[in-house]
Each structure stands twice: as C-alpha cells, then as structure tokens.
Amino acid sequence: MPALAGVDLDVRQGSFTSLIGPSGCGKSTLLRAVAGLEEPDGGSVTVCGRPPSAAAADKQVGLVPQTPALLPWLTVRANAELPQRVNRRADRRRAAGAPGPSDVVGVLREVGLGAVLDAYPHELSGGMQQRVALARAVAMRPGVLLLDEPFSAVDEITREALRRQLLALWEHVPTTVLFVTHSVREAVLLSDVVVVMAGPPGRVVDVVEVGLPRPRAGEHLDERALHAVEDRLRAELSAAWAATHGGPAAGTGPAAGGELGA
Amino acid sequence: MSTRPWWHPATWLPAAVALALLATAWQLAATALAARGETYLLPLPADVLTELVGSPGRYLSDAWTTLSTALLGVAAGGLLAVVLAVVLSEVPLLARAVVPLAVVLNTTPVVALAPALVVAFGFGRTPKVVVTAIVVFFPVLVTVLSGLRAAPPDALAVLRSLRASRLEVLRRLRLPAALPALFTALRVVLPLSVVGAVVAEFVAAGSSAGLGTLITTSAANYQLAPVYAAIIVLAVMGVLLLGAVVAVERRVLARYAPGRR
Secondary structure (H helix, E strand, O other): OOOEOOOOOOOOOOOEEEEEOOOOOOHHHHHHHHOOOOOOOOOOOOEOOEOHHHHHHOOOEEEEOOOOOOOOOOOHHHHHOHHHHOOHHHHHHHHOOOOOOOOHHHHHHHOOOHHHOOOOHHHOOHHHHHHHHHHHHHOOOOOEEEEEOOOOOOOHHHHHHHHHHHHHHHHHOOOEEEEEEOOHHHHHHHOOEEEEEEOOOEEEEEEEEOOOOOOOOOOOOOHHHHHHHHHHHHHHHHHHHHHHHOOOOOOOOOOHHHOOOO | OOOOOOOOHHHHHHHHHHHHHHHHHHHHHHHHHHHOOOOOOOOOHHHHHHHHHHOHHHHHHHHHHHHHHHHHHHHHHHHHHHHHHHHHHHOHHHHHHHHHHHHHHHOOOHHHHHHHHHHHHOOOOHHHHHHHHHHHHHHHHHHHHHHHHOOOHHHHHHHHHOOOOHHHHHHHHHHHHOHHHHHHHHHHHHHHHHHHHHHHHHHOOOOOOOHHHHHHHHHHOOOHHHHHHHHHHHHHHHHHHHHHHHHHHHHHHHHHOOOOO
16 A cells, blocks of 8 residues: 555645644655655655755755654764764855755854753753754754654653743744644644544645734733644544444544634 | 772672682692602692792793783784674674584583694794684674674664664774773683693693693693692683782773663
C-alpha cells in the first residue's frame, strides 16, 4: 500500500502550516518527501519552485526530527554549527544572493542556551537538547523549516516553553514552516493553516485556516475562538478516523461542512 | 558498573581468596602426585615460580616475541578489517556479497589455517603475523560494520537533508558512531591475537623464540615447569592487554558515547 495517495497541497511561502492526523496517516512520509529524503513513486513535490533535492543541495531545507539527533561528541555550539561545516559548496553558491546563515551563537542565546554553549548534549535536559536541534535548523536560514513532532518526547510544561520559543524564533527568521504534530491544541496555537490528514493510505481531508491574530506567544489569547477551531479539527479528525477504520466517529457527531466551528 | 574504587577490598578480595585457594589445591595435588613419583602430571607451584624467577630474561624476551607478533597481527588485520568495513558500509551490493562469507568465516576456527599458512609463507615472523591477522580480521570486520550501520537514523536524516557528501557523513557521523563497536571488537580480539600468535608458534617448525615455541619444546622434553611458567606469563599478558583496552576505551567513550558506559 502506498504511504500517501492523493495528496494535493499548496503551502504558502512564509506561512506556518501544521500537518495533523492519526499515526500512520503519512504525515512524516510527506515531510520526508519535502526534505528530499523520500522519492515519491508518482506526482511531484516542489520547494520554492524546485525539486526538493535541489533545494536541499542549497541548504534550503532545515530539518528538526523527532529526536534531537545531536552528535554526542560535539559541544552545543559545534552541533548547531554542523550545517555550516558540511556541504560547503552550497554556501559558496548562496553567498551570491540569498541571506547567508545567521549567527549560530546568537540563535542559541535566543533559545536560552547562551550559558551552555560548551556543554555536551548528555549534560542537557531533553528540552534543551531539542532547542539545540531547533537552533541548528533555524540558524542556517532555511527556505523551509520541517519539524517532525519535535516536541513529542518532552513533558507538557517544557513543550509549552518550546512552542513559545519556536514562535519567537520564527518571527524574526522568517521561513515557511511545516510542522507535524499529534496535538490539536499545538497545531492551532502555532499555525496559520492546519492540514488534516487521514489514512492509510495518507490523504488530505481538509485544510483549515486558523485565522487567529498574532503574536500568539502571550496569554491574551481569544480562548473562545481557539476552542472553536480546536473543536472543528477534533470533529474532522474523528470523522476521518471513522471513515478509515469503520464504525461511528467516537464521541462527536458528523462533521461534514464543519458545522461545529462556531 | 560498580562505583567502588578498584583498591577497595570488596573489589579484589574475593578474587584473591579464590586464587589463593586454587594455588593451595594445586600445591596439595602436586605434592600428592610427587609422592607417588608422578611428577610429569603436574609440577609443584614452587618449581614453576623458581623457573620464572630463575630466568626472567628468557621469559621476558619470549613474551615480547609473542606479544609483538600478536600486536603486529592486530594492527594489520584490524586496519584491513576497518578499511573493508568502511568500503562495505558504503557499497551495499558488495556488502551483500561479502558479509555472509565474513559471518561464516567469523565462526570458523581460522587458527586451523595456521599449518597451511606456515607452509605458504615459510619460516620467520611473517606466517605468524599472518595467522594472527586472520584471527583478528573477521571479528573486527563484522563488529565494526554493524557499528557503522548503527548510526542514529535521525542524525543521518539531518545530514542527508543538508546534502552532506558521503565522505562528510562518514567522517562526521558514521566513524565516530562506530567507535564503541571498534572497542568491543578490540576487547574480543586482543586476547584472541595472543592465541593466534601462540598457535602459529606451535605449528611453525624451527621456530626459535616465543612463548608458544617455549611450551612445545619444553613439553617435548618432559619439562613441565617451563610450560606452566609460560602459561602464567601468557595469562598475565592477556590481562594486561585487556586492561589497556578498557582504560583507553573508557577515555574515548567518555567523549564519544557518554552515558553508554
């Protein structure tokens, strides 16, 4: 069975888009295809108008995987500088036009790691390690930033802080973000657009504009509007789940047309 | 791993007591046998000790001959194995051809090749080093190859998303990630290399030095004390080699694989 079937998706440049859906619906596969790590059997993926492999060759793809994937023998700073140490040809090509990589130490300071620049990954907490991974991807100023459930292994309080830091970073390192998550709340809090997926085989069920004002890092969120979007997404997810696995949608009524969204 | 320092009595006392008991049992058995005139079964510990202390130069010199053969074999066989492991990890097709063969040969007692190799390579040190190198080669190849393949997939994905070259992936990720496997291999292979060197000395006719040679020539003349003295020297050598690897391993892995110790 193909991992993805019938995914037709346009992601606005500079937007924050979340992919949400049950396990096995192909979210990660889609992300890997955008990163050029997976060749689609059919159809095409373009990143900034080019095939993913070309974008990756120019270091336009910043990847934050599920685990921090730091190299244990490198310090925090050296880990974050890894993208600058490999594939140097891309930097020479880039020097001509687009902005080069930003100051790595600056980005590390921004995510609160200024005091542990020379520490090794095993000396850090899980949340701090994930921040290093985030800084590593953001500091190279990628055209697209791909995050594959990056906060799934940390506790809820740390998760909250990581979300805020991601938003703060994204505000002044503008890039197109594709964010895979299991959490409806996380998707709504962070995104401009939420893509609801179902499967297997993976398909896009709906594309929901969140439409909440930014910045959203603070506490002055319109909780009612937030909940409305969340409810709509939950309904669509459970309908999609029911359609794939058979049986009635658990707990919620039919959600066609998103009539729960108010 | 225990947090007690090595000099703490709880660490070394049980082993010391066991050793003392063994020595006592040996002494009693050897005395009983000597009383019946059967000295060729087991020499007295005192005789073995006298033999060792009496001609330390001979044992040191023979130990060095065997040790240097073993270490040369480890260097040659280990280096070749690591290079081949890197090549195989980069060329999957070649790996599919070679790895099954290597796994089979890894379980074959390759010391059985020793007589044939002595015939092929003649006398002197070369056949002995070759035997040792072969003994060392397959465990290192198999272990390091699995280490190279065990690089964490997410880190691999990050480097691939940056389009790092294969050489860069190898240098920055795969090789350092394979260091724990390399040390696992060395811990197996260093004591094994001594076995290889000794067996090669056993079968090499006309060999004039080395603990293996000393054992065969002494045994042929019914001189048991030198045989056991040589065995004790070999045991000490094995322990020292293992200790040296573990010491280096601890230092290296503290940096390259913290938390795995």
